[in-house]
Amino acid sequence: MIATSHPLRTPGEPTNPHRDKLEIMSDITAEQVRHLAGLARIDLSEAEIASLTLELGQIVEAVASVSSVATADVPITSHPIPLVNVYREDVVADVLDTAQVLTQAPEHDGSRFKVSAILGEEQ
Amino acid sequence: MAKAKLMDFDKALELFEPVLGFEVHVELSTKTKMFSAAPNNFGSEPNTNITPTCLGLPGALPVVNEQAVRYSISLGLALGCDIAPSSTFARKNYFYPDLAKNYQISQFDQPIAINGNVEVELADGRLFQIDIERAHMEEDAGKLTHVGGSAGRIQGAEYSLVDFNRAGVPLVEIVTRIIYGAEADAPELAKAYVSTIRDMVVALGISDAKMERGNLRCDANVSLSPRGSGTLGTRTETKNVNSLRSVERAVRYEIQRQAAILAGGGTITQETRHWHEDTGATSAGRPKSDADDYRYFPEPDLLPVVPAPELIEELRAALPEKPAERRRRLKADWNFSDLEFQDVVNSGLLNEITETVAQGASPQTARKWWTGEIARLANIADAEPTSLVTPAQVAELQLLIDDGTLTDRLARQVLEGVIAGEGSPREVVDARGLAVVSDDGALIAAIDEALKSQPDVLEKIREGKLQAAGAVIGAVMKAMQGKADAARVRELVLERAAAL
Numbered sequence: 001m002i003a004t005s006h007p008l009r010t011p012g013e014p015t016n017p018h019r020d021k022l023e024i025m026s027d028i029t030a031e032q033v034r035h036l037a038g039l040a041r042i043d044l045s046e047a048e049i050a051s052l053t054l055e056l057g058q059i060v061e062a063v064a065s066v067s068s069v070a071t072a073d074v075p076i077t078s079h080p081i082p083l084v085n086v087y088r089e090d091v092v093a094d095v096l097d098t099a100q101v102l103t104q105a106p107e108h109d110g111s112r113f114k115v116s117a118i119l120g121e122e123q
Numbered sequence: 124m125a126k127a128k129l130m131d132f133d134k135a136l137e138l139f140e141p142v143l144g145f146e147v148h149v150e151l152s153t154k155t156k157m158f159s160a161a162p163n164n165f166g167s168e169p170n171t172n173i174t175p176t177c178l179g180l181p182g183a184l185p186v187v188n189e190q191a192v193r194y195s196i197s198l199g200l201a202l203g204c205d206i207a208p209s210s211t212f213a214r215k216n217y218f219y220p221d222l223a224k225n226y227q228i229s230q231f232d233q234p235i236a237i238n239g240n241v242e243v244e245l246a247d248g249r250l251f252q253i254d255i256e257r258a259h260m261e262e263d264a265g266k267l268t269h270v271g272g273s274a275g276r277i278q279g280a281e282y283s284l285v286d287f288n289r290a291g292v293p294l295v296e297i298v299t300r301i302i303y304g305a306e307a308d309a310p311e312l313a314k315a316y317v318s319t320i321r322d323m324v325v326a327l328g329i330s331d332a333k334m335e336r337g338n339l340r341c342d343a344n345v346s347l348s349p350r351g352s353g354t355l356g357t358r359t360e361t362k363n364v365n366s367l368r369s370v371e372r373a374v375r376y377e378i379q380r381q382a383a384i385l386a387g388g389g390t391i392t393q394e395t396r397h398w399h400e401d402t403g404a405t406s407a408g409r410p411k412s413d414a415d416d417y418r419y420f421p422e423p424d425l426l427p428v429v430p431a432p433e434l435i436e437e438l439r440a441a442l443p444e445k446p447a448e449r450r451r452r453l454k455a456d457w458n459f460s461d462l463e464f465q466d467v468v469n470s471g472l473l474n475e476i477t478e479t480v481a482q483g484a485s486p487q488t489a490r491k492w493w494t495g496e497i498a499r500l501a502n503i504a505d506a507e508p509t510s511l512v513t514p515a516q517v518a519e520l521q522l523l524i525d526d527g528t529l530t531d532r533l534a535r536q537v538l539e540g541v542i543a544g545e546g547s548p549r550e551v552v553d554a555r556g557l558a559v560v561s562d563d564g565a566l567i568a569a570i571d572e573a574l575k576s577q578p579d580v581l582e583k584i585r586e587g588k589l590q591a592a593g594a595v596i597g598a599v600m601k602a603m604q605g606k607a608d609a610a611r612v613r614e615l616v617l618e619r620a621a622a623l
Binding site: 083084096102 | 186189429
C-alpha cells in the first residue's frame, strides 16, 4: 500500500474538509471487497479477494491524493467536461424492429426476452 | 398465503400512532422517453418502442429529453419545492431483468426539486399539510410477466418475459417527509394525498395519471409508534397499489396487521410488501438487505441540468390553480351545496364534470349524469365511469334534453347506446329513433284515440277532475313508446278534452 505521503501538499497548508473521510475510506477491508463482489454478482476466490483488497486500497488512496490539492472552495465536479443542459427535443426517431431487439436476447418467446424467474426480488 | 392476524382498527389507534411516508411515481406524458427518442406509448406491441439506448447496448448514449425536464420543473414548482440551481443524474445499480443495463438512471444527491409542501383536503373539508422532501427525475423499468406459478405472481413462476417498451419512460418520483399526526385519518389521508398528486399532474398536463395503467404508482410506508414511547417503529413499504381505493385499504391493512404483531409481542420485519387487490391483503416481498445497497455514482454519460432562472419563472407563471383552490372556486361557481360538492369530489369525477360543463352542460345536470346514471352503469359493468363515456358525449346528451329532443327517460336509453359503442348521442338518437315526438299532429291523433276509447275518463276531465288525465297520458306515452314529452302531452290532453 502507498505510504501516506502527499507530495502535492506542503506542510501547514489548509487541508480539504473531505480529507479525513477519504482516508478512512481508503482503508479497504477484505470484508468490504467480499460485500462489493456480492453486490456486483462477481464470484471471487480468497486469493483474488486478498489481492483486490490491496489494489482497491491503493486506488482509493491514489484518488484521495486529489483532495490534497482541492481546497474547500473547489466545488465537487460530476463531469470532466464543463458543459450543462445538453438536451434533445421531444421528437420520436427511428426504433429497432422487434427482431433486431431480440437478437440481443439469449432466449425469447418471439416478442419478449425470456429470463429465469428471480424469486423474492420483485422491484 | 396464510391470513395475517389483524387488530381492530380503533383498538390499533388506541395503542399506536401510525406514521406514514409516500413515494409516488409519476410517468410523464412526453412523446419520447427520458433519455432516448423511442416513443413513450402505452399499449404498443412488446419490444417495439426500443432504441439501443433503451437496452443499454454498447456505444449507445443517453441524451436528456428537454420536455421531461420542463415537466419535472413544473411539477416541482406545483409541489411548492425549490428547484435546484444544478442537478445531476446518478446510476442506481441493481441486478434485475426489468432494465437491461443493470442500472437505472436516477438522481441521488442532487435532485431537481427539494423541500416542498402539499395541501391535502380530507372528505370532510379538513386540510392537512404534507411536506415533500424531494422530487427527482428517473427512468421507468421494463415490464415483467411471470409465467407459471399461480395467477402470474412471482412466487412459483417458472420464468419471466420482459417487454422493454416501458424501460426509459420518464418518471418523477415524489418523496414525502415522515408524516405524523394523521391518526385515524391515516388511510383516508393516503388516498387524499395520492388523489391530490393525481389532480395536480392532470391539471399540469404532464401525465395521463391513470393508476390502472401504472402512470401513477404509490409506495406507502407505514410504521406504528407505541403511544407515549416517542420512538418510531419499523416500517414496511407496500407496493403494487394501483387505485386510490387500494391506497386507503392498504394503509388501513398495514396498521391493523402491524398492530396485531406488536401487541402479540412480535417485531415488524423491515421489508417490501405487495398489495393484492383481490384478497385485500399485503404479503411479504423482499426483505431490506444488501440488495438495497445501490452503489449510486454520478452518471458519466450525462451532464448537469442547470435550469435558467427565466425558465423556472416562465414555468411558475404558467402553473394552474392548486387543486384545493380550484375546488373552492368550482364549488362557488357551480353553486353546489357542501353535500353535492363532496359527492362530486368523493366520486373522483371532478375533472369529468368540469369538462362536461365546459362543453355546455349546466353544472347540476353534469353532476347528476356523472354521479348518478353513469356511476350506476359503471358499477354494474364493474368499470371506471371514465371508461364508458366522454365529457363531450355527456354534454351532447344533456343538450339534446335541453332542446327538447329527448326526455330524461329517453336520454338514459341513448346513454346506454353510447356506452354500447353505437356512436355519439345524436347518432344513437337517429339510429334508434329515440327522439321525442314533437309533432303535435301525431300526439293529438294518439290523444283523441285514447280519449275516445275511455269515455269515462273524458267525462271526468270535463268535470274538472284533472288527475284523471293521468290514465290518458299513460296510454299516449305507451302509444308513443315513451318518445313524447309528458308535460306537452298533458297540455294537449286537457285541450282536446275540452274540444272533443
